[in-house]
Amino acid sequence: MKSRAIAIGIFWAALLAVLAWRAPGFFEFANLRDIAVTNAPALIVAMGMTVVIIAGQIDVSVGSQFAVASVLAGTLAKAGVPLPLTALLTAFAGMLFGCLNGALVTALGVPSIVATLAAMAFWRELLRWYTQGAWVQGLPAGFQWMGLGQAQGEFAILTATVLLFAALVRAMRNLQAGRAVYAIGSQRESARLAGIPVNGISFGVFMLLGALTGLAALLDSVRFSEVQSSAGAGLELKAISAVVIGGTSITGGKGNLWGTLLGASVLAVIAPALTFLGINAFWEKAIQGGIILGAIVLERVTSQRRSK
Amino acid sequence: MRLVENRAGSERALIGLILLEIAIFAVTGPNFFSAANAFEVVRLGVELGLLALALTPVIVTGGIDLSVGSMMGLCAVVFGYLWRDLHFPIAVAAACTLLAGLAGGALNAIVITRFGGAPLIVTLGTYSLFRGIAEGLTRGVDNFSQFPASFLYLGQGYLGGILPAQAPVFLLFGAFYWLLLHRSIYGRAIRAIGFAAEGARWAGIPVNRRLALVYTLSGFTAAVASLIYVAHLGQARSDAGTGYELLAITAVVLGGTEIMGGRGSIWGTLLGLSAIVVLQNGLRVSAFPAELAGILTSAILVATIAIGKLQWRAAPVSEGIEEDEMKNSQLAVLSAVILAGSLIVAGSNWWLVQSVRPGSMPTGAAPATATKRYxxxxxxxxxxxxxxxxxxxxxxxxxxxxxxxxxxxxxxxxxxxxxxxxxxxxxxxxxxxxxxxxxxxxxxxxxxxxxxxxxxxxxxxxxxxxxxxxxxxxxxATPEGIGETLADEANRIMGGEGDFAIITGALTAANQNEWIKFIKARIVAKYPRLNLITIRPSDDDRNRAFSEAQTLMKVYPKMKLIMAISAPAVPGAAEAVKQSGRKDVKVTGLSLPNMCKPYVKAGIAESVVLWNTxxxxxxxxxxxxxxxxxxxxxxxxxxxxxxxxxxxxxxxxxxxxxxxxxxxxxxxxxxx
The missing domain is CATH 3.40.50.2300 (Response regulator)
Incomplete structure (x- = not known):
């Protein structure tokens, strides 16, 4: 699966080269910073998704979890809950959503795609029903940028993302639990026979993804002074795309977070790159789909050449 | 043997569920229990049902096809384009559309079998690709209508005055898929692949060719669904079938088809489909909130699968008496789920009564007037x-x-x-x-x-x-009035000249496209020194509008105004301007005053246009x-x-x- 990441890396380098040639303004610090801050929450979700997919599971409910957590964060802040506690409660709520998915998958044996498909519709519609589409407005002044001011707030979001990424990379590589995730993803039954608590780990990856999604929702919400109730629409596809573009095997057992970082970067760059290059927005989805298909084809071609 | 019995049990439970739905809605929904409504339910289920039929063998092989909904959008556009712009006769256009469906399905098949892509990823790619091509071809704006009545009959007409015209097509496909999966050698191969593709290969089954068959058929069936959809709505647009793939997968899985492959039946899919469609229709006829459909469907889905799995584990090797108990407990739990659902409904009604007074529910607080209550x-x-x-x-x-x-x-x-x-x-x-x-x-x-x-x-x-x-x-307000007011505002804010950009909702949104047309017309006629540099989509998402505005400000440093014409896009664009610290870029557009108040007061959004909603x-x-x-x-x-x-x-x-x-x-x- 490494070859998919290589194929994508080649594509990405080509895109950046074209940008450097046609629109050097793209590489200005302010632009790169804005793209990074905007996409940091999606990257955090994709990180959790990577772990879930490596474990041989999938979670398509993250977009809905993200929306509920966003509205919750706004509602708590509006009710006067101090921000650190709001952050904690939001991450905790996300963790609970993750636990629900985990329980459906491990205790009841519902396949993860079915369980999370149901959770996706359930949370989204419940939220629509509850908010009736209304936004959370009139938030306290200290909500935006966590009261830090714009520059520090942006810095804090990026720092948090980098720290989470580093911690997760290390955990997946060096911790017993991280190795166990790869083990159950590559062969569940063997992992069980080797003494790994398969159900516990499976439950854990959903819990982790939920907590990361809650945290991402908070980091995303604090960039604004109002919370929109339709947040996170399509986030699940974005996160899954980032993971698989990054070379992680959808059937589990193989992949890493660096690939996801690459995948998320490619997806983050496409929309602004099109504007910079003056290409019409109508082709955006087609280009995204083309990249995924192209990566699969290229992967096959490169891996065949190597085996010869 | 137990396998077969178990499936029959879950099918009986589904029948019980459907009967229960019918019983509840017959009470809560006026005229729900009538032949006319039954035929209407059939009509509503056809497009979704065709996709569910096509997905059943795909899922039985252990694969998935997420691209069917997008395929409908692409086929609708291809069909409209061939008929209107290339002046193909309607039948030829339809035939070519079916070929396009075949080709799209074949693309999935080739990438999956020849290049070894996992079906989930490949069809996730074509999910974006097909929809993207449809949007690109139509520039999001164009749509096709005024199809001849003979074609619309397929989606709107009644055979013999009662039977919806698309019903026979659906029956034909149902029969075809039933034969394919349950009465042909292909069906056995498909199931064998689902249990273990490698084992099937060693047993001499041409795995790749069988896989190619189901994915190609899936594309073809999506094309048929697309034609019926176009005939049903009388319009072909690139957003046809959005989100249908998930509902179709839900129907298949609810019908007892194993998502990991190997097991599944057409009969089960039809039952799962009926359970969903009857629920949707019943909720609407009963005037219950639409959000309940999603909530209840997902609850039923999880309950059904979980019960099936638990039984699978708990079921003793010998069967007989236990089997009856299984059915009963299944029915009991499902009934409980539905009843819990209807309790939520009842509770919500009580809760809504204060403001809405839904339907003809008698409410004690009705004003004592002699006139008829409408x-x-x-x-x-x-x-x-x-x-x-x-x-x-x-x-x-x-x-x-x-x-x-x-x-x-x-x-x-x-x-x-x-x-x-x-x-x-x-x-x-x-x-x-x-x-x-x-x-x-x-x-x-x-x-x-x-x-x-x-x-x-x-x-x-x-x-x-x-x-x-x-x-x-x-x-x-007419689209013309809105377009003119927005253009006038732009002219006022920009002082008569300069560059501005538009951030719209979805690229396919008909309203916005209409307004843009009149904005452009007004500018050409009255304000020739205003220059519209680009139009970017926000998909009605505040955050997307924010990023688009950020990028626009960098790419077009001379831009003086961002006009956002979707309610969430105005605060999104205004926030981007605020965070950039730029004072020379202003925002205007169409949005709700409450959403924009902070930005209007801060002078970032110069004005917001809307009528009193x-x-x-x-x-x-x-x-x-x-x-x-x-x-x-x-x-x-x-x-x-x-x-x-x-x-x-x-x-x-x-x-x-x-x-x-x-x-x-x-x-x-x-x-x-």
Whole structure:
């Protein structure tokens, strides 16, 4: 699966080269910073998704979890809950959503795609029903940028993302639990026979993804002074795309977070790159789909050449 | 052997579930239990059902096809393009569309079998690709309508006066897929692949060719579904079939097909499909909130699968007496789920009664008037859209004053097909007046004419249908008026010259595209020194609008104004300008004053244009009450609309007035 990441890396380098040639303004610090801050929450979700997919599971409910957590964060802040506690409660709520998915998958044996498909519709519609589409407005002044001011707030979001990424990379590589995730993803039954608590780990990856999604929702919400109730629409596809573009095997057992970082970067760059290059927005989805298909084809071609 | 028994058990449980749904809705939904409604349910289920049929063998092989919904969008556009622009005869265009479906399915098949891509990833790629090509071909804007009546008959006609014309097509496909999966050597191969592809290969099954067959068939069937969808709605657009893939997968899995492959049946899929479609229709006819459909479907899905899995584990090796118990417990739990659901419904009704008074539920607090109590149904374009939420407050106020029962329901997101389904349900239910904010005029007009033929007064609001399909149009402001006001504002803010960009909603949104047309026309005619540099989509997402505005400011440093014409896009763009610290870029657009207040006050958003949405909702309900009681009829030149006073009638249009321009000076006077 490494070859998919290589194929994508080649594509990405080509895109950046074209940008450097046609629109050097793209590489200005302010632009790169804005793209990074905007996409940091999606990257955090994709990180959790990577772990879930490596474990041989999938979670398509993250977009809905993200929306509920966003509205919750706004509602708590509006009710006067101090921000650190709001952050904690939001991450905790996300963790609970993750636990629900985990329980459906491990205790009841519902396949993860079915369980999370149901959770996706359930949370989204419940939220629509509850908010009736209304936004959370009139938030306290200290909500935006966590009261830090714009520059520090942006810095804090990026720092948090980098720290989470580093911690997760290390955990997946060096911790017993991280190795166990790869083990159950590559062969569940063997992992069980080797003494790994398969159900516990499976439950854990959903819990982790939920907590990361809650945290991402908070980091995303604090960039604004109002919370929109339709947040996170399509986030699940974005996160899954980032993971698989990054070379992680959808059937589990193989992949890493660096690939996801690459995948998320490619997806983050496409929309602004099109504007910079003056290409019409109508082709955006087609280009995204083309990249995924192209990566699969290229992967096959490169891996065949190597085996010869 | 146990395998077969178990499946039969879960199918019986599904039948029980469907019967239970029918029993509940027969009580809560007027006219739900009638032959006409049964045929309507069939019609609504056909497109989804075709996709579910196609997905059954795909899932049985252990694969998945996420691209079927997007395939419908692509096929609709290809069909419309061939027929209208290349002047193909309709039958040839349809045949070519089917070929396009085959080709799309074959693309999936090739990448999956030749290049070894996992089906989930490959079809995730074509999910974006097909929809993207459809949007690219039409530039998001173009749509095709005015198809000949002989073609529309396929989606709207009745065989022998009662049977929906698309039903035989569906039966044909159902029979075909049943034969394929259960009575042919291919079906055995498909199941063998689902259990273990490698084992199947060693057993001499041509795995790749069989896989190619099911994916190609899936593309073909999606093309057929697309043609029926186009005939049903009378319009071909690139957004056809959005989100259908997930609902189709839900139907298949609910029907007992194992998502990991190996097990599954067409019969089960049909049952799963029926359970979903009956639930959707029943909720609508009962005037329960549309959000419940998703909530209940997901609860039932998880309950069914979980019960199946638990039994699988708990079931003893020997069977016999236990088997009966299994069925019973299954039924019992499913009943409990549904009952819990209906309890939620009942509770929510009680909760909503204070403001809405849904349907003909008798409420103790009904005002003691001698006049007839009318049921007035009002539909927004999308229920969750903040703009329509703000209209609702006025509608409820008017209903309360008039002592009328208001049903406020509609799609939870923009989906032209859903509006038809809701109107059908209201016709079945029997209401005095229907008022619709129309998403898709050619498609909805057929259904509205049907409602008029049944003696229901039909009004349109926010956006009109074809004039002969409705009695009155409550006109808040014409697209022309909006376009001109926005162009005038742009000219005022920019001081007569300079560059500006537009951030729209979805690229396919008909309303916005109409406004853009008039904005452009006005600029060409009156303000030649204004220059529209680009149009970017926001998909009605505040955050997306924010990023787009950020990028625009960097790419076009001389840009003086961002015009955002979707309600969430104005605060998104304004926040981007605020964070950039730029004082030379201003924002204007169409949005709700409450959403934009901080930005208007800070001077970032120079102005926001909109009509009084509360008054619009109020006027719609007032006018539909008058139409229902017969005081609003041809020849009337003005009406007395409650607190709005005298409102003029222009032909068949009830005119609300000009759009409001909210600025720093007046925005505090408005609260919506």
């Amino acid at each position: 049921t007035l149904a009002v539909m927004p374009k999308a229920k969750g859209d903040p703009y329509f939420v703000s209209c609702r407050a006025g509608a409820e106020e008017a209903a309360k004053q008039l002592g009328a029962d208001l049903i406020w329901d509609g799609p939870t997101d923009l989906d032209p097909a859903k509006q038809n389904e809701v109107v059908e349900a209201w016709i079945t239910r029997g209401v005095e007046a229907i008022s619709v904010a129309v998403v898709n005029a050619p498609g909805l007009s057929t259904v509205l004419r049907k409602a008029r033929a049944k003696g229901i007064k039909v009004l349109t609001w926010d956006a009109d249908a074809e004039p002969d399909a409705r009695d009155y149009f409550v006109n808040q 509360g008054n619009l909702g109020y006027l719609v309900v007032q006018a539909s009450e008058m139409a229902a009681e017969g005081t609003l009829k041809p020849g009337v030149t003005s009406i007395e609309a409650g607190r709005l006073g005298r409102i003029g009638i222009d032909g068949s249009q009830v005119v609300l007035g000009k759009p409001l321009v909210f600025t720093r000076a007046n925005i505090d006077q408005y609260d919506f």
